[in-house]
Amino acid sequence: MQKSFAMAALLAASCGAQAASDADLAAIRAQIDDMKKTYEQRIAALEQKLVQAESRTASPAKPAPPAPVENRPSVASANAFNPEVSLILQGQYRHAKNIEGRGITGFVPGGEGLNTRGFSVDETELVLAANIDPYWRGQAIVAMADGQANIEEAWFQSLAIGQGVGLKVGRFRAGIGYLNEQHPHMWDFADAPLMYQAMFGEDASYVQDGVQLKWLAPTALFVEVGAEVGRGANFPGTDRNNNGTGGGALHVHAGDDVGVSNSWRAGASWLKTRASERTSDFVDIGGATAQGAFAGDSTTWLADFVWKWAPNGNSTHRNFKFQSEYFVREEKGGLTCVGACVDSSYKTNQSGWYAQGVYQFTPQWRAGLRYEQLDSGTRDFGANAANLVVDSYRPKKASAMVDYSWSEFSRLRLQVAQDKSMLGITDNQLTLQYVMSLGAHGAHKF
Amino acid sequence: MKRFIFACFFGLTVGNAQADLKIFATVPEWGALAQEIGGSKVQVYTATTAFQDPHRIDARPSLLARARQANLLIAAGADLEIGWLPLVLRDSGNAAIQTGQPGYFAAADFVNRLEVPATVDRAHGDVHAAGNPHIHLDPRNVLKVGAALTTRMAELDAANAAAYRGGYQAFAGKWQAAMGRWQKEAAPLKGVPVLVHHASFVYLLDWLGMKEVGRLEPKPGIEPTSGHLTELLARQQSAPAKLVLRAAYQQDGPSQWMAGKAGLSAVMLPYTVGGTAEAKDLFGLFDDTVQRLLKGAR
Numbered sequence: 001m002q003k004s005f006a007m008a009a010l011l012a013a014s015c016g017a018q019a020a021s022d023a024d025l026a027a028i029r030a031q032i033d034d035m036k037k038t039y040e041q042r043i044a045a046l047e048q049k050l051v052q053a054e055s056r057t058a059s060p061a062k063p064a065p066p067a068p069v070e071n072r073p074s075v076a077s078a079n080a081f082n083p084e085v086s087l088i089l090q091g092q093y094r095h096a097k098n099i100e101g102r103g104i105t106g107f108v109p110g111g112e113g114l115n116t117r118g119f120s121v122d123e124t125e126l127v128l129a130a131n132i133d134p135y136w137r138g139q140a141i142v143a144m145a146d147g148q149a150n151i152e153e154a155w156f157q158s159l160a161i162g163q164g165v166g167l168k169v170g171r172f173r174a175g176i177g178y179l180n181e182q183h184p185h186m187w188d189f190a191d192a193p194l195m196y197q198a199m200f201g202e203d204a205s206y207v208q209d210g211v212q213l214k215w216l217a218p219t220a221l222f223v224e225v226g227a228e229v230g231r232g233a234n235f236p237g238t239d240r241n242n243n244g245t246g247g248g249a250l251h252v253h254a255g256d257d258v259g260v261s262n263s264w265r266a267g268a269s270w271l272k273t274r275a276s277e278r279t280s281d282f283v284d285i286g287g288a289t290a291q292g293a294f295a296g297d298s299t300t301w302l303a304d305f306v307w308k309w310a311p312n313g314n315s316t317h318r319n320f321k322f323q324s325e326y327f328v329r330e331e332k333g334g335l336t337c338v339g340a341c342v343d344s345s346y347k348t349n350q351s352g353w354y355a356q357g358v359y360q361f362t363p364q365w366r367a368g369l370r371y372e373q374l375d376s377g378t379r380d381f382g383a384n385a386a387n388l389v390v391d392s393y394r395p396k397k398a399s400a401m402v403d404y405s406w407s408e409f410s411r412l413r414l415q416v417a418q419d420k421s422m423l424g425i426t427d428n429q430l431t432l433q434y435v436m437s438l439g440a441h442g443a444h445k446f
Numbered sequence: 447m448k449r450f451i452f453a454c455f456f457g458l459t460v461g462n463a464q465a466d467l468k469i470f471a472t473v474p475e476w477g478a479l480a481q482e483i484g485g486s487k488v489q490v491y492t493a494t495t496a497f498q499d500p501h502r503i504d505a506r507p508s509l510l511a512r513a514r515q516a517n518l519l520i521a522a523g524a525d526l527e528i529g530w531l532p533l534v535l536r537d538s539g540n541a542a543i544q545t546g547q548p549g550y551f552a553a554a555d556f557v558n559r560l561e562v563p564a565t566v567d568r569a570h571g572d573v574h575a576a577g578n579p580h581i582h583l584d585p586r587n588v589l590k591v592g593a594a595l596t597t598r599m600a601e602l603d604a605a606n607a608a609a610y611r612g613g614y615q616a617f618a619g620k621w622q623a624a625m626g627r628w629q630k631e632a633a634p635l636k637g638v639p640v641l642v643h644h645a646s647f648v649y650l651l652d653w654l655g656m657k658e659v660g661r662l663e664p665k666p667g668i669e670p671t672s673g674h675l676t677e678l679l680a681r682q683q684s685a686p687a688k689l690v691l692r693a694a695y696q697q698d699g700p701s702q703w704m705a706g707k708a709g710l711s712a713v714m715l716p717y718t719v720g721g722t723a724e725a726k727d728l729f730g731l732f733d734d735t736v737q738r739l740l741k742g743a744r
Contacts, residue, residue, distance in 0.1 A: 134546060137536065162541035164514050216514045216539045222507030255507025260495060263506045308504065312497040314695055315504065363669045407668055408502075408529075409568060443533040446505050 083130035084440035088185045090122040092433040097425065104194060105393045105423040106376025107350065108280045108294075110201020110235035114191075121145075125152070125183065129442060135160045141183070152183075152207070164216035174206045175214065175226045176251050176269035177325055178304035181205075186444055188321070189401050190415040190431040193354040194372050195327055198395075199300060201235045206271065208247065209233065222255040222265070236298040236331070237273030247273035255446070260313045265446055269302040275333070283389040284340040290388065294346055296333010302326070306446070317363055324355040335381060337388075345382030351375045352395075364406070370399045374421075395421035409437045467603045470516035470543070472527050473500050474719040475582040476553055476591070478728050480520055483596050483613040487606045491516070496721035497695050500526055501572065501667065505533040513538035516549070518602055520595070523552025524559060524579035548601055554579055556594040557587040560648050571665025582718070583650035585625050585732055589618060624729055632736050638743050639685065641678065641710070643670070643692035643701055646717060650735065659687045662700045670700040682708045689742045693717035713742035 094117050103109040122145075129139040141153040155170030173181045179196060184204075192204030200206045210230015217223040232247020233239035240246060249272070255265030278294045303326045310319035328351045335346040352374030360366040374395045381388050397420065403413035412434050419427040466487045471477030477492035484490070491512045494503055500522065503509075513519065513534050521527055535544055542549035559577030566575045581587045596614040600607035636655040640647075643662045651658050660681060664674040690701045690710050694717050705712035715735050716725035724734035 131545075134544075157536065159536065159544050160541040162539065164539035166537065166539045214539070216510060216537070218515050220508075220511060222511040224510075253507070256511075257506060257508045263504070263508060265507045308506075312695075313495065314498045314502075316499045316502045316695075317697060407568075407572065443505060443528070443530050445533065446507060 081130075083128045084442065086127045086437060086439035086441045088125040088127070088183075089436040089438065090124070090185055090434065091120060092122065092190060092431055093119050094432075095430040096419075097427045099422065099425065099427070102422070104198050104374065104395050104421045106379075106391045106395070107198045107374065108236075108278075110197070110199075114197075114202050122184065123150075125185065127442070131159070132156060164218060166212075166214040166216070168212040168214075169210075171207060171209045172212060174208050174228055174249050174251075174271065175212060176206060176249050176271050176300075177302040177327075178265075178267065178306055178323060179204075179325065181445060185435045185437065188356065188358045188366075188368055189370055189399055190413055190433040191399075191417075193325070193356075193370065194374055194395055194397050194421055195325065195352040195354050198350075198352060198374055199236070199327055199329065206249075207234055208249070210245070210247075220256075222253070224253045226251045226253075232273040234273075236275060236278070236300070236329070238275045238278045240274070240276055247271070261311060262307065262309050263313075263446075264305070264307045266305045267303070269300075269304070271300040271302070273298050275331075277336075282337070282339075282341070284387055285389065286340055288340060290337055290339030290341045292338075292341070292388075293336040294331070294333055295336070296331060296346060298329065298331045300327055300329045308446075315360070317360075319360045320357065322355070322357045324353065326353040327351060335384065337384060341384050341387040344384040345380070347380040347382070348378065350377040350379075358401075364404055365402070366405075367402045368400070370397075370401075372397050391423060393423050397421055409441060411435045466606060467518055467599060468516050469518045469520060470513050471520045472531060473522050473582075475588075475728065475731070476520040476522065476595075478719040478731075479588065479592055479595060479617075480518075480599070482617045482728065483592060483610055484599060484606075485609065485613050487603070487609050487613075488599070496693075496716060496718045496725070499695050501529060503527070503530045505530045505537070509534050510537050513543065514540050516540065516543055518549050518551060518599065519543040521550070521552045522579050522581070523554035524576040524581070525574045526554075526579035548598065551595060551598050553587075553591045553595075554581050557581050557584075557590050560652060561645065571663070572667025574666075578645055578648045580646045581649050583647060583735070584653040585621065585628065586653065587649060588728060589621055589625075592617060592621075620729070624732065628732055628736050631740065635736075635739055635743055638689065639687045641687045641690040641701075641704060643690075643696045646693050646696075647691055647715070650715075654739075656739075659685045662690070662692075662704065675700060675704060678704065679707050689713050689739070691715055694721035711742040713738050715739075 096117055098117065099115060102115045123143040126142045126144065127139070129137070131137045135158065136156045137159055138156040139153065140151070143150045143152045151171060153172050155168050155172045158167040161167060175181060179192065196204035208228055208230035210228060212226060212228045214224060214226040228249040229245045230247055231239070232245065237247050249270060251267060251269035253265055253267035255263065257263045274297055276295045280292060282290045282292045284290045305324050307322045308319065328349070331346065331348045333346050335344050337343060352372070354370060354372035356368060356370035358366055358368035376391060376393050379390050381390065397417060399415055399417035401413055401415040403411055405411045415431040415433065417429045419429055466489065467484060469480045469484070469488050469490045471480055471490060471492045473494055474492050474496055477490045480488060481490050493509050493512070494500055521531055541547070544550060554576065559581065562577035563570070563573050563575065566573060592614055596610050599610045632654050637657060639657045639659045640651065641660045641662060642658055645661060645666055660678050662670040662675065662678065664671055687710055690704045690712050692698065692701045692714055694714060698712070698714065701712040704710060715738055716722040716731055719725055719727060719731050722734050725731040
């Protein structure tokens with residue numbers, strides 16, 4: 001009884017003390033604020049005097065600093081050095097035809113084919129990045145899906161070479177074209193253009209394990225030249241356990257502003273890879289499947305162009321972005337064939353393009369259209385000309401999208417598309433997709 | 447031909463060496479300040495205009511090309527340019543202007559920042575962990591940044607150090623005088639309650655002793671919603687504001703709506719150099735800001 005009474009008294013007393021101290025605190029805060037203001041004014045005056053005095057006495061050889069002390073936020077714990085972490089959540093609902101081994105007619109498939117329908121979660125991307133020291137910066141992107149985690153990118157980049165030189169070493173998305181360096185969450189449509197799927201398979205990007213060297217010219221016009229060499233393990237090349245390199249790329253980009261409202265970038269790129277035993281299915285004259293393995297060189301040329309417009313250069317409310325890319329690929333070598341066919345030479349020349357425009361008409365809403373077309377071109381199978389079916393076809397696709405962003409970190413997108421990428425099939429697709437970015441989300445490229 | 451190419455390269459490098467300080471300023475206010483201090487000794491490139499939202503800038507190719515050649519990069523700092531500047535720095539291939547180098551100068555590092563959040567959570571919108579970055583609208587901050595910038599410029603370009611100090615001294619003298627004038631003129635603004643579009647005017651209001659009673663953006667960086675505006679309108683009964691302020695780069699719709707419904711005067715402020723015809727330089731910026739506020743409060 002006594003105890004609880006004492007407790008209550010204590011409680012009451014502490015409450016009283018609390019109330020009093022709140023009022024006191026406010027008064028003290030006001031006083032401190034006043035003091036701060038007067039001090040700030042005096043400091044400003046002193047600083048000025050200091051600079052004046054200095055300029056009178058200063059010998060240029062030894063300039064004494066007028067010493068307004070830097071006032072950076074200080075975090076005293078060790079985890080202040082933790083890398084920037086961000087996570088991309090992406091998923092969709094997709095309505096489409098069920099097509100086993102979905103591919104593009106007339107093109108060698110670079111993967112299993114994307115045939116996921118209904119609700120699904122795309123790869124979840126974990127991004128870790130930080131300055132390593134004053135000389136290097138590192139970044140890793142891990143794409144997680146059921147039962148697997150892929151290292152999408154893992155590289156370090158130079159900060160201190162200067163002279164416009166940039167060096168990147170590790171696994172990186174090649175600097176070719178425009179879309180190649182962009183991760184899916186930066187795309188303006190729910191899927192990659194057919195052209196990228198035809199060129200690089202379902203990941204729609206060429207990733208290189210190797211070294212990239214870039215040089216930015218010291219001119220008012222943006223001119224950047226890049227060269228890459230590396231393992232060249234990914235489609236259209238294949239992985240081989242060799243000394244030396246398996247692939248290389250060259251790219252040049254130029255860009256500038258036109259007035260205050262417009263800016264552009266254009267580029268040309270070249271990618272060379274080598275393949276050995278790159279297997280894919282062919283159809284023989286009898287209609288049966290034949291297994292062919294290609295060995296030889298694959299050369300891809302790319303041209304890319306981007307134009308952005310925003311009134312007064314203020315893209316927050318309204319802006320328009322046009323982008324287009326074109327590619328030609330030439331493959332030369334031999335084909336080893338299993339089935340109703342023989343070993344033969346192999347020579348193809350194929351091309352394709354896409355063009356898209358995206359208009360943001362309010363801070364939250366954007367709408368866009370994309371049209372694309374590929375050309376299966378010439379495919380010369382030499383001695384196999386009489387054995388294998390050569391489809392000549394122009395795959396086409398038209399897409400329209402509208403998306404809504406609550407903030408720059410969250411987006412919901414609706415896309416409809418008519419896909420005629422397979423001979424004799426018209427697939428009307430509907431995709432509802434979300435893209436969410438958590439954490440320290442880095443800047444996006446132009 | 448070979449000789450010609452050699453001559454070209456030689457010309458370029460010599461050109462670089464001879465040129466005075468090449469300054470890349472991310473925002474017009476610090477570009478203007480660098481020009482005041484450096485005068486004819488500096489070449490200032492300003493990456494944005496007063497009509498662009500400094501939070502949302504594309505890392506345009508032209509910015510990379512300019513950053514490549516700069517000796518000194520002046521940023522507002524406090525994460526204002528987080529959406530584009532880190533990329534420009536990294537891809538510029540310019541070692542001199544990387545964070546931590548003498549060639550990187552962040553203005554917000556040299557003043558006391560307001561609104562440093564206790565917790566950082568995007569549920570509160572696009573908050574800046576280092577505090578409110580719009581520091582330049584308090585003229586006392588301009589002076590502080592100017593002093594620090596002068597030191598930095600003198601350090602980078604010792605040959606012209608005396609000129610920079612002289613430039614700053616002349617500027618600071620005029621600035622002190624102007625500050626006295628502005629404070630006198632703006633005396634009637636003390637205690638005037640205002641609504642703001644975005645938290646762009648925290649330092650201005652702090653300097654003039656004005657009172658912010660609400661923001662049109664429900665959270666920083668999120669555009670005003672009709673629901674939030676209606677709520678603000680209802681609050682006018684209990685805590686009435688006299689003015690509703692927006693920057694030149696912000697849309698006038700929300701503040702006009704508010705002004706019409708609540709009988710306030712909507713005031714567009716230049717926000718930075720170039721925002722209005724009168725705000726030709728830093729002096730014009732504050733002259734015009736004070737005049738527009740006085741006119742609105744009348």
